Amino acid sequence: MTDYTPTSHKAIHHVHRAKERASYDSESVFKILDNNMLAHVGFTLPPGVTEEDDWPFVMPMCFARIEDTVYIHGYVSGRMMKALASDDLPKVCITVTQIDALVVAMSPFHNSFNYQCAVVFGRGRLVQSDEEKDRALEAITNQPFHHADRWNDSRPPNNIDLKSTKVIAVQIEKASVKIRTGGVSDDRKDLENPETVKQYYSGLVPVKTVFGVPEPSPTNVAETPAYLLPEAMNKER
Amino acid sequence: MTDYTPTSHKAIHHVHRAKERASYDSESVFKILDNNMLAHVGFTLPPGVTEEDDWPFVMPMCFARIEDTVYIHGYVSGRMMKALASDDLPKVCITVTQIDALVVAMSPFHNSFNYQCAVVFGRGRLVQSDEEKDRALEAITNQPFHHADRWNDSRPPNNIDLKSTKVIAVQIEKASVKIRTGGVSDDRKDLENPETVKQYYSGLVPVKTVFGVPEPSPTNVAETPAYLLPEAMNKER
Numbered sequence: 145m146t147d148y149t150p151t152s153h154k155a156i157h158h159v160h161r162a163k164e165r166a167s168y169d170s171e172s173v174f175k176i177l178d179n180n181m182l183a184h185v186g187f188t189l190p191p192g193v194t195e196e197d198d199w200p201f202v203m204p205m206c207f208a209r210i211e212d213t214v215y216i217h218g219y220v221s222g223r224m225m226k227a228l229a230s231d232d233l234p235k236v237c238i239t240v241t242q243i244d245a246l247v248v249a250m251s252p253f254h255n256s257f258n259y260q261c262a263v264v265f266g267r268g269r270l271v272q273s274d275e276e277k278d279r280a281l282e283a284i285t286n287q288p289f290h291h292a293d294r295w296n297d298s299r300p301p302n303n304i305d306l307k308s309t310k311v312i313a314v315q316i317e318k319a320s321v322k323i324r325t326g327g328v329s330d331d332r333k334d335l336e337n338p339e340t341v342k343q344y345y346s347g348l349v350p351v352k353t354v355f356g357v358p359e360p361s362p363t364n365v366a367e368t369p370a371y372l373l374p375e376a377m378n379k380e381r
Numbered sequence: 382m383t384d385y386t387p388t389s390h391k392a393i394h395h396v397h398r399a400k401e402r403a404s405y406d407s408e409s410v411f412k413i414l415d416n417n418m419l420a421h422v423g424f425t426l427p428p429g430v431t432e433e434d435d436w437p438f439v440m441p442m443c444f445a446r447i448e449d450t451v452y453i454h455g456y457v458s459g460r461m462m463k464a465l466a467s468d469d470l471p472k473v474c475i476t477v478t479q480i481d482a483l484v485v486a487m488s489p490f491h492n493s494f495n496y497q498c499a500v501v502f503g504r505g506r507l508v509q510s511d512e513e514k515d516r517a518l519e520a521i522t523n524q525p526f527h528h529a530d531r532w533n534d535s536r537p538p539n540n541i542d543l544k545s546t547k548v549i550a551v552q553i554e555k556a557s558v559k560i561r562t563g564g565v566s567d568d569r570k571d572l573e574n575p576e577t578v579k580q581y582y583s584g585l586v587p588v589k590t591v592f593g594v595p596e597p598s599p600t601n602v603a604e605t606p607a608y609l610l611p612e613a614m615n616k617e618r
Contacts (some may be wrong), residue, residue: 156431156438160460182485184421184476186439192487194393201393202423204478204498223397235456239421241441246418248595248609252522252535253418253542256420261441277465285489299568299577303489328598335600340536343607347597349614356587358485363572367583372485377586 146170146212148319157318158264167320172321174209174284176240176262179381185216186237187268189227191363201227207238208283214264214314215271215280220307228312229269231242236314238264242323250334250344258348260323266314280311288380289327292371354378383406383407383449385556394502394555402559404417409558413477416618418525420444422506423474426464438464444475445520451501451551452508452517457544462525465505473551475501487571487581488593489508495585497560503551511551517548524598527618534545591615 175198177183185205191197203224205216216224216238228234241247241292245258273276282295326349334340356375358368370376384406387395396403414420422442428434440461442453453475455462465471481493508514519532565584571577592614595605607613 147491152432154432155435156426156433161456180478182478184423184441184478186421186423186437186438186474188425188435188437189393193391195389195391196393198425199424199472199502200423200474202421202439202474202476202500204476204496207496210612216384219398222536235412235425235436237437237439238400239439239441241419241421243590244420246525246592247546248531250536251538251542251548252518252532253538255525255531257443257525261443263439265436268581282487285492286492288483288492294485294490294492297573297581299487299581301488301490305488309490330598330600334536341600341602343603344534344536345595345597345603345609346601347595347605347609349595350593351610352591352593353480354589355402356589358582358584358586360584361567363567363578365578366580368584369582372584381577 149174155318157263157320159320159322162322165324167321168319173264173316173319176242176260176321177209177214180240180242181206182240184239185197185218186229186239187234189223190230190234193223193227206284206287208287209279210279210283214316215284215311216268217281217284217309217311219349220310225363226311229270229310230291232267233267235287236266238314245351246349247328248342248345248347248349249328249330250346252329254329254331258324261320262321264314264316265318266316269313271311271313277311280313287335290372290377292376297359297369302360382479385410392555394500394557395554396557396559400561402561404558404592405556408498409447410501410556412478412555413497413558414446414451416477418443419475420453421476421609423476426460427467427471430460430464443521445517445524447516449553451503451553452548453549454518454521454546457547462547462549466507466547468508470504473503473505475551482588483586484565485578485582485584485586486567487583488568491566491568493561495561499556499617501551501553502555503553505541506550508548508550513550514548515536517550518546526608527614529613531608535604536576
């Protein structure tokens, strides 16, 4: 199994703050990628595409991971697809974040989130082979359904579908994970002050992404698949 | 009221794909910023900070908006704070995304999310004045609690707190909003095919961020404030 241990504190994926929360093994990286349905993809647009060059650009995208590669897809003529499919293999940062709790301290300077975050660095490559494209689209389709096989429970793709969609592969070159769990880290001085402890609340507020009951389209005459029901979608992972 | 109407299709905040979902008025931008607790902040690190220059970097951050400025904060010596506080006013993209539903079509190529997304462009400026810093920290503290006054219901800041924290202001120069609502846009051909309609489900799966019952710290002897309870935290906005 690959890991992404940084060889220097100057490595871009080296976590500087709260290092005890960091890890670099691929198992930790992959777990966060696989458990979430939204990535924020950062890149810069190539010269000429916008009025001013070198603005960073962050786009929310659905995605999927296969082995050590993250796939995203988009409309064939989209600006982002053009940027990420360019021949000079543009640098990309893909960040996936999950919030598990609000950490509410007596002092706001100890407020935090319990969270799990994966930050991945790699280069954009346009997927050319039909086979890789097919595998990627299948994985991207299934990702929001916790990898249930929605792809094969859907109308199979036709030529128009496939021609209008580009897939970008970003092989993970470097990655880091940062996770905070546990209770509040209140200031010791605050904890030792009986007045402060009596006056100000300290605790966690749990946060969860919850999937509701599916609402069939007016046109729908198929049964609702079991993998879309709340008991499947909200299962602990 | 300001709006951010792009003057050219080459403006970086000009929405190219699914333009009917786009808007550029500040009311729409501010509403998404104010209703969410997590931003993904994109920037590049200045030369010398990392081994390789010009990688894009996307960090999940808590934040707040006051008028047309987004504030983020961090530890005084953090790499990100150094990057965003540098004198050359680094370019920043701040993206806030909320997922409201999975849109499940008969063909995966019409799958989508119902979502609300604000993308904001501006330049990082280190906040120098104590007054602005104070206002920003108050707003950032209150943001995850839907702007309840947690700041004044917390132990007031001391010098160590304030000295260890930097605040970055990003005045919004350009911004866009993209929102998808409503039902599934199934392919017309799929809808007209009785076999397809019978075989494949079509509908929405609602998605919500849900706050649970607060879990007081073992050290807590204060009452749980009403604004932290699920009925307040989960109120429709």
